[in-house]
Amino acid sequence: MLEAGADVVHFDVMDNHFVPNLTIGPLVCEALRKHGVTAPIDVHLMIEPVDRIVPDFAKAGASYITFHPEASVHIDRTLQLIRDQGCKAGLVFNPGTPLHYLDYVMDKLDMILLMSVNPGFGGQSFIPSALDKLRQVRKRIDDSGFDIRLEIDGGVKTDNIRQIKEAGADTFVAGSAIFNQPDYHKVIAEMRAEMAKVG
Ligand code: ZN
DSSP states (O other): OOOTTOOOEEEEBSSSSSSOOOOOOOHHHHHHHHOOOOOEEEEEEEEEEEEGGGHHHHHOOOEEEEEGGGSSOOOHHHHHHHHTTTTTEEEETTTTGGGGTTTTGGOOOSSEEEESSSSOSSOOOOOTHHHHHHHHHHHHHHHOOOOOOEESSSSTTTHHHHHHHHOOOEEEOOHHHHHHHHHHHHHHHHHHHHHHHHO
């Protein structure tokens, strides 16, 4: 996938508790690094609790660690913990999660990830209300003056990526849209061409 033009490895960690599915942990992250992956690894934690496993992912080579505010009792502390471990920190918002969790922690964020599906499974369709939420978060980031990436995760495809970029996203997670096609180069090139149409 990296050879085909992807910039970042998005790494979905699910625990069958915070979300109804089970995926991979720090050992697989470490294995990617040992395999020679030098691209940023963007660890999206869909787990509860969060803090105990943060140092494990930092040691395993994570670049970004993001978590859901509902999954941590002390959001400010968890963000600080991630940065103290040498990683970039981020918060993730489910489609129904309000943005007020951002109110007092903008200075501790390197990434804001908006879910455009409910987390747990690949292959779901993009929830349109995510576009308005993207615009709201874009404004919050611009008003804050901080250098914070705005990432979107869920149902991103060639035919909606332009709209998503127009709404303010700068980082795009695509899974089945690419994996389900025979030619990864071609899909990623088409996505980049669509994004290039945005001024
Ligand atoms: Zn994800």
